Amino acid sequence: MxxxxxxxxxxxxxxxxxxxxxxxxxxxxxxxxxxxxxxxxxxxxxxxxxxxxxxxxxxxxxxxxxxxxxxxxxxxxxxxxxxxxxxxxxxxxxxxxxxxxxLIKKDQIPSSIQVSFDLNNFNSNEDLKIFQDEVPEEVSFDSKIIVRKSFIPDPQLIINLSESAIQLLIAQKLLTTVGKKITDDINNDIANLYSTLRTVAIKYAKLCIPKNRPITYIFVISKTPVIEFVIQTENPAIIAEATKKMSDHLDEAEQLHKLFNSQKTQFLFMEHGTWEFNYLLTNSGKVVGSQDAISRREKxxxxxxxxxx
Incomplete structure (x- = not known):
């Protein structure tokens, strides 16, 4: 039609x-x-x-x-x-x-973890400045602010992972899948990465509006295909648990890319505490969605x- x-x-x-x-x-x-x-x-x-x-x-x-x-x-x-x-x-x-x-947004992999947000989700410029001042110094801010046309859209934070953050996820995957030993320094870097992501999420939740609405956190790996890990929650404390499990699904994203020649693959964090495939977009203009994703779309x-x- x-x-x-x-x-x-x-x-x-x-x-x-x-x-x-x-x-x-x-x-x-x-x-x-x-x-x-x-x-x-x-x-x-x-x-x-x-x-x-x-x-x-x-x-x-x-x-x-x-x-x-x-x-x-x-x-x-x-x-x-x-x-x-x-x-x-x-x-x-x-x-x-x-x-x-x-048409999908594919940025270059940033040199540092980069966050994007909608200005309309801050009550004032003062609250925005507090958020920017309180996040860890290794986080940068995307000058291309998200624009959505809802009057006060539900809060949404896009976190574009840096090359070093992606490499740490790969290191974490090697540790959990094949038991490969990694150095104490890398172990500390992995722990700091998850701590940084949790801190950004909590600081944003404290200052964004509207209150008492689920916040959508989108963690982006800007490779081919683009991989998104999406969490919708009113409790930013679960970010630490969720992000530690993202590395388990990098191979799954690669397998789906081989099957469908995907542009973008998205995983959704479920209430029972696991990541599940949500949907993907292919380079031939198709949508491949889980049964749950298609059901939610229909509703x-x-x-x-x-x-x-």
Whole structure:
């Protein structure tokens, strides 16, 4: 099913922010040439895309401002298939007639652990400065701030792991899988890494808004494919336990890449304390999702449609 809609404009938005015509043109060019924009519900990055925008154009609006319009293709259940992975897990593959790969954010691996956030999740510039001042000095801040259009979106913190942090995860994997001995210095570095990630999470939870809402922490490994480890919790204390288990799934991400030629693979930390495969995006524009991920997407679509009747 194809559908056209306005995605953005040069109007001043509810956060007193404005996109330029040039930025709209840049987004349109990217979607028209090489990539498709994935469609999800309420900025929830744990839900597999339910559609893709494959063609975009700029039009002048009646008030003289400019709008970015996109033609989207929604997934068709008839084009979905269920398969069983070598691990025994059942997954659903969604396909579209257009095989453009999805537009994903892939940064270069930073020299230090780098965090990104939405300014709207801080009550004031003073709270933002306190957060920046209190995190460990080995953490840097991404100048490209996240922008989401909800009035006060649920808190979200993206933590892009550095090359040294990734190497420590690999060292941890070797220690747990083959019993390879590592030096005391590396053991200390691994412990410091997990301590740093836990500290960042706790400091953010203390200062972000809205309160009493789950916080989404996204730990990113910007390699090929991009690997995301996502935790949604109101208790940042579990970050230490969760991050120590991330290294156990690096081989799984590699196996999935070999099976599907993936662009991005995401794992979700579950309530019972384990990481599980959530979904991946392929270089041929497909979505491969766990049964749980697809079920949550279906429920989110149902709720959204009920609320917007």
């Amino acid at each position: 194809r559908k056209a809609q306005m995605m953005a404009s040069t109007h001043l938005d509810r956060h007193n922010q404005r996109m330029t015509k040039e930025s709209l043109e840049g987004a349109a060019n990217q979607m028209n040439e090489s990539s498709a924009l994935g469609m999800t519900i309420e900025h929830d990055l744990t839900l597999p895309f339910f559609g893709k925008i494959t063609k975009a154009y700029i039009e002048q609006l009646p008030d003289g401002e400019y709008g970015l319009f996109g033609e989207s293709i929604l997934f068709d259940r008839e084009n979905s298939q269920e398969i069983t992975l070598p691990t025994g897990q059942k997954v659903i593959i969604d396909t579209w007639p257009n095989e453009k790969p999805f 989110a679509i149902e709720v959204y449609l009920e609320q917007n009747e």
